[in-house]
Amino acid sequence: MRVLCIGECMAELAPSDVAGDFRLGFAGDTFNTAWYLARLAPQADVAYFSAVGDDAISNDMRTFIRAGDIDDTDVQTRAGRTVGLYMIALKDGERSFSYWRGQSAARTLADDPAALANAMDRADVIYFSGITLGILDPAGRDTLLEALANARANGKTIAFDPNLRPKLWANGEEMTAQIMRGAAVSDIALPSFEDEADWFGDADPQATANRYLGAGCPSVVVKNGAADVLYVDQGQWGTVTVAALDIVIDTTAAGDSFNAGVFAAIVTGQPLDKGIHTACTLSRQVIGHKGALVPVDAT
Numbered sequence: 001m002r003v004l005c006i007g008e009c010m011a012e013l014a015p016s017d018v019a020g021d022f023r024l025g026f027a028g029d030t031f032n033t034a035w036y037l038a039r040l041a042p043q044a045d046v047a048y049f050s051a052v053g054d055d056a057i058s059n060d061m062r063t064f065i066r067a068g069d070i071d072d073t074d075v076q077t078r079a080g081r082t083v084g085l086y087m088i089a090l091k092d093g094e095r096s097f098s099y100w101r102g103q104s105a106a107r108t109l110a111d112d113p114a115a116l117a118n119a120m121d122r123a124d125v126i127y128f129s130g131i132t133l134g135i136l137d138p139a140g141r142d143t144l145l146e147a148l149a150n151a152r153a154n155g156k157t158i159a160f161d162p163n164l165r166p167k168l169w170a171n172g173e174e175m176t177a178q179i180m181r182g183a184a185v186s187d188i189a190l191p192s193f194e195d196e197a198d199w200f201g202d203a204d205p206q207a208t209a210n211r212y213l214g215a216g217c218p219s220v221v222v223k224n225g226a227a228d229v230l231y232v233d234q235g236q237w238g239t240v241t242v243a244a245l246d247i248v249i250d251t252t253a254a255g256d257s258f259n260a261g262v263f264a265a266i267v268t269g270q271p272l273d274k275g276i277h278t279a280c281t282l283s284r285q286v287i288g289h290k291g292a293l294v295p296v297d298a299t
């Protein structure tokens with residue numbers, strides 16, 4: 001099984017234990033999921049699709065991707081450009097981000113439809129997010145969504161995390177409309193209830209699930225912080241209880257690592273509820289540590 005994750009990896013500055021000192025890493029929502037999936041399912045072939053520049057930090061990022069056992073064959077190089085950067089600020093375990101990514105090479109990742117089609121042809125599961133859609137210009141977004149629709153018609157499984165990031169969009173209407181275009185080409189959606197309620201006005205997680213079902217996405221997993229995970233899979237509804245972690249250190253990548261748990265079940269042919277249990281165990285470990293990518297125990 002080959003899983004292709006599509007999106008932007010950035011340089012990450014994460015607060016260290018010393019006030020004012022930051023640690024340089026590499027992270028980004030779809031990349032984080034690829035990284036955790038490669039740890040959880042070493043038998044799977046995990047690949048990343050993106051674009052980087054040709055400077056030193058772009059090369060360091062590529063080295064980091066490969067060191068994570070992630071195939072970087074489909075990471076394109078754009079001469080004269082570089083990668084995006086973000087910094088995490090923490091207050092009582094909740095994170096906020098500052099970004100410097102307006103000119104990043106990843107913004108051009110969908111410029112070559114042939115490269116997209118070729119990478120998708122070689123994959124079984126294809127994952128993208130609302131952040132992937134948000135960094136693209138309208139033409140790139142159309143190209144990516146068309147390629148995903150074609151891949152789905154060819155039998156690929158398409159997975160989507162809406163990952164709502166209002167800073168990437170002109171306004172809320174544009175964001176919600178484009179997110180639902182993403183849902184319409186997907187087989188499984190993995191939204192987070194709090195964000196969905198804020199932007200779509202969903203009254204409860206059932207309303208979130210029903211909205212994605214209505215868009216044509218037949219399986220939905222609704223994350224909800226420490227509250228139950230609600231899922232619907234080909235008409236079967238269920239919930240999984242989360243063992244709440246009392247002291248949360250940093251919620252960065254909670255949802256990203258969770259998604260990797262679900263994909264690990266898909267690639268190993270296990271039922272979705274088993275994958276959600278793995279997802280909960282993994283994301284609980286991740287939020288107990290600082291930064292997006294943390295060492296994980298066997299789950």
Ligand SMILES: Nc1ncnc2c1ncn2[C@@H]1O[C@H](COP(=O)(O)OP(=O)(O)O)[C@@H](O)[C@H]1O
Nearest residue numbers: 192223224225226243244245254255280283284
């Ligand atoms: N306080 C917590 N205790 C235990 N697990 C948690 C906690 N907060 C989040 N998680 C786990 O992380 C998953 C994703 O969290 P959530 O906050 O909903 O997503 P996101 O990070 O995308 O906003 C949850 O479904 C749950 O499994």
Ligand SMILES: O=C(O)C(=O)C[C@H](O)[C@H](O)COP(=O)(O)O
Nearest residue numbers: 028029251252253254255256292
């Ligand atoms: O690409 C971006 O804009 C990011 O924000 C990168 C972040 O590391 C993850 O997106 C964290 O995502 P959560 O799992 O929701 O905590």
